[in-house]
Amino acid sequence: MQAFICTTCGTQFPPAEKAPPNCPICDDERQYVPQSGQGWTTQQKLAVGHVNGWHQYEPSIIGVATQPRFAIGQRAVLMRTAHGNVLWDCISMLDDATVSLIKALGGLQAMAVSHPHFYTSMNDWAEAFDVDVHVHADDSQWIMRKGPRIKLWKGETLKLTPDATLIRGGGHFEGSSMLHWAGGAGGRGIVCCSDTAYVAADRQHLTFMRSYPNLVPLPAERVQAIADALAPFAFDKMFGNFFESVIETGAKQALNRSVERYLAAIR
Ligand SMILES: [Zn+2]
Ligand SMILES: [Zn+2]
Numbered sequence: 001m002q003a004f005i006c007t008t009c010g011t012q013f014p015p016a017e018k019a020p021p022n023c024p025i026c027d028d029e030r031q032y033v034p035q036s037g038q039g040w041t042t043q044q045k046l047a048v049g050h051v052n053g054w055h056q057y058e059p060s061i062i063g064v065a066t067q068p069r070f071a072i073g074q075r076a077v078l079m080r081t082a083h084g085n086v087l088w089d090c091i092s093m094l095d096d097a098t099v100s101l102i103k104a105l106g107g108l109q110a111m112a113v114s115h116p117h118f119y120t121s122m123n124d125w126a127e128a129f130d131v132d133v134h135v136h137a138d139d140s141q142w143i144m145r146k147g148p149r150i151k152l153w154k155g156e157t158l159k160l161t162p163d164a165t166l167i168r169g170g171g172h173f174e175g176s177s178m179l180h181w182a183g184g185a186g187g188r189g190i191v192c193c194s195d196t197a198y199v200a201a202d203r204q205h206l207t208f209m210r211s212y213p214n215l216v217p218l219p220a221e222r223v224q225a226i227a228d229a230l231a232p233f234a235f236d237k238m239f240g241n242f243f244e245s246v247i248e249t250g251a252k253q254a255l256n257r258s259v260e261r262y263l264a265a266i267r
Pocket of ligand 1: 006008010025
């Protein structure tokens, strides 16, 4: 029995004798099946020819992503808060080096995953670090591999630690979430927005889509709801999904500017 991983989106499935017939995450209109057809791998196979690469944004914020790029190219963020380490989002590959390094930094206090495109192998990670992984209940139908470490949260916000808060923005998925950490960026505050708001290539703007690869926009009220969800929080820096997608400063103004621009464009 092996827990197969979809090579297009990185989602891990429950252990089985053979690979699943299809991947519901990729079959959904927000994703796609490549022209070459669906492919499958396992943790063991993935570790041959791949390593996890690290990028330190600041001493308390370290990104990790698999190299060469795997699946969507997901990047997780390790936040070293005064109340313990928090892992935001997840990546498929979990190798021994990653376990050793994160344990050497004090292990994890909590994990949270923004939406189904980052569920990847979250059960393996939660198990390895003996923590709960928080996922919004509105997206529970998209959890392909259930597990005792997955904690479904409901409503609009959830305090993970005294200064780290999960915020449901919705839009991309019903339960699409972001993470606010007041202690990040030297106390100026950070938001990890994942696909709920998406850091544009210019790193000065955000955009908001139901599907990024298939270019399906969100209606005005959904975009306004994301802006409203973030309004009570102070932050200056925003982290998107990839190593390079970061708005270094002025992120709050960038969000407001981007919402205005988006709404004007679809009016
Ligand atoms: Zn998939
Ligand atoms: Zn997504």
